[in-house]
Amino acid sequence: MEQTQWKRSSKMWMVLACLMMSFFSSIESLSVTVNDVECVYEYVLYEGDTVSGNFVVVDHDIFWGSDHPGIDFTVTSPAGNTVNNIKGTSGDKFQFKAPTHGMYKFCFHNPHSTPETVSFYIHVGHIPSEHDLAKDEHLDPINVKIAELREALESVTAEQKYLKARDARHRHTNESTRKRVVFYTVGEYLLLAGVSALQVIYIRRLFSKSVAYNRV
Amino acid sequence: MGKMMLLLSTLGISLCLFSLIPSALGIWLTLPPSGTKCVSEEIQSNVVVLTDYVVIPDSSSLHPTIGAKVTSPYGNNLYYKENTTHGNFAFTTQETGNYLACFWVDPHYLGGKEISVSLDWKTGIAAKDWDSVARKEKIEGVELELRKLEGAVEAIHENLLYLKGREAEMRVVSERTNARVAWFSIMSLGICIGVSGLQLWHLKRFFQKKKLI
Numbered sequence: 001m002e003q004t005q006w007k008r009s010s011k012m013w014m015v016l017a018c019l020m021m022s023f024f025s026s027i028e029s030l031s032v033t034v035n036d037v038e039c040v041y042e043y044v045l046y047e048g049d050t051v052s053g054n055f056v057v058v059d060h061d062i063f064w065g066s067d068h069p070g071i072d073f074t075v076t077s078p079a080g081n082t083v084n085n086i087k088g089t090s091g092d093k094f095q096f097k098a099p100t101h102g103m104y105k106f107c108f109h110n111p112h113s114t115p116e117t118v119s120f121y122i123h124v125g126h127i128p129s130e131h132d133l134a135k136d137e138h139l140d141p142i143n144v145k146i147a148e149l150r151e152a153l154e155s156v157t158a159e160q161k162y163l164k165a166r167d168a169r170h171r172h173t174n175e176s177t178r179k180r181v182v183f184y185t186v187g188e189y190l191l192l193a194g195v196s197a198l199q200v201i202y203i204r205r206l207f208s209k210s211v212a213y214n215r216v
Numbered sequence: 217m218g219k220m221m222l223l224l225s226t227l228g229i230s231l232c233l234f235s236l237i238p239s240a241l242g243i244w245l246t247l248p249p250s251g252t253k254c255v256s257e258e259i260q261s262n263v264v265v266l267t268d269y270v271v272i273p274d275s276s277s278l279h280p281t282i283g284a285k286v287t288s289p290y291g292n293n294l295y296y297k298e299n300t301t302h303g304n305f306a307f308t309t310q311e312t313g314n315y316l317a318c319f320w321v322d323p324h325y326l327g328g329k330e331i332s333v334s335l336d337w338k339t340g341i342a343a344k345d346w347d348s349v350a351r352k353e354k355i356e357g358v359e360l361e362l363r364k365l366e367g368a369v370e371a372i373h374e375n376l377l378y379l380k381g382r383e384a385e386m387r388v389v390s391e392r393t394n395a396r397v398a399w400f401s402i403m404s405l406g407i408c409i410g411v412s413g414l415q416l417w418h419l420k421r422f423f424q425k426k427k428l429i
Binding site: 029030031032033039040041042043103117119122140142143146149150153154156157160163164167168170171174175177178181182185188189192193196199200203204207 | 243244245246253254255256257258314332337339358361362364365368369371372375376378379382383386389390392393396397400401403404407408411412414415418419422423426428
């Protein structure tokens with residue numbers, strides 16, 4: 001009697017534990033200011049996990065349109081190999097299958113001296129494979145389906161975060177345009193009035209008695 | 217007595233299994249030996265934020281300590297702690313804006329090396345306490361997972377509505393700027409003509425006064 005009770009309670013704990021472990025996935029979404037090189041580390045639990053994410057350079061105070069070449073993005077595996085490398089971009093999405101488990105390094109490199117703010121989002125997703133199913137008899141095929149559903153929803157969330165970051169950048173540009181329109185046009189008016197006043201004053205001076213007006 | 221032993225043993229087994237999951241489920245940052253490193257996120261109001269940070273112990277025997285600070289977009293200090301190796305903090309956002317979490321190495325630490333901090337920053341649906349929901353509604357297993365998925369879908373829907381609202385705001389600003397560009401350019405032409413007309417009138421009067429014309 002006690003044996004079966006033991007088996008039942010341990011079964012429940014095993015199921016819960018396996019569910020917890022198989023559905024583990026981490027999500028991080030943050031902004032960081034990149035002066036030269038900024039690296040963020042994320043731990044990938046299982047080999048074969050899909051690591052996906054995106055990043056957008058938000059604080060882009062460019063004066064002319066093609067001024068800043070963008071930032072470089074590199075992903076290094078725990079063994080030291082470069083898994084992913086994107087150069088000179090102002091924002092992109094990435095996705096790769098982790099070749100090994102361990103600590104992955106995501107680095108942003110800013111080739112210019114002006115600090116940039118990068119908003120990034122990294123997601124490590126794990127779907128239990130057939131091997132996991134065979135290893136643990138308490139794992140149902142339904143858990144695989146639920147994990148796949150979860151990953152699909154996470155990809156939608158990732159896309160939304162990317163859109164949100166892009167929207168922030170667009171809003172920044174819009175605000176800058178609005179300010180430029182107001183300040184530059186008011187400045188232009190004042191400059192126009194000032195220059196024409198200076199012109200009048202100069203011509204008046206040319207004809208004044210103190211400067212020999214006979215010359216003119 | 218036997219039942220207690222069984223319960224304890226199952227608890228022990230489950231704890232062992234749970235401890236296999238690394239305690240650092242977030243990203244790692246490296247703090248420079250001097251200076252502050254800050255991470256920020258733009259969060260709407262009325263969103264639950266859970267922060268958890270742990271200093272990753274070095275292979276050396278020195279025990280580095282860090283200071284941590286979280287500020288709201290209006291500059292209020294939401295959390296401040298110095299000389300610590302770990303901590304956690306939860307708050308609900310009052311304002312929409314950029315929330316900043318800053319970390320620095322304690323000046324008393326003389327290691328001179330970079331320190332790794334594991335930061336777990338969860339907002340919104342990721343910060344929801346599913347254990348308490350499971351206990352309150354007595355659901356577990358597949359039903360709990362489906363409930364989590366439902367929560368994620370609702371969060372996606374909310375995010376979509378938020379993005380839609382933002383796009384509408386930006387469209388208003390864009391259209392206003394567009395109208396302003398047109399008006400200001402025409403006004404600039406008008407000012408140009410007006411100012412040069414004033415010039416001509418003034419100079420004509422001046423020359424007439426000087427009896428040159």
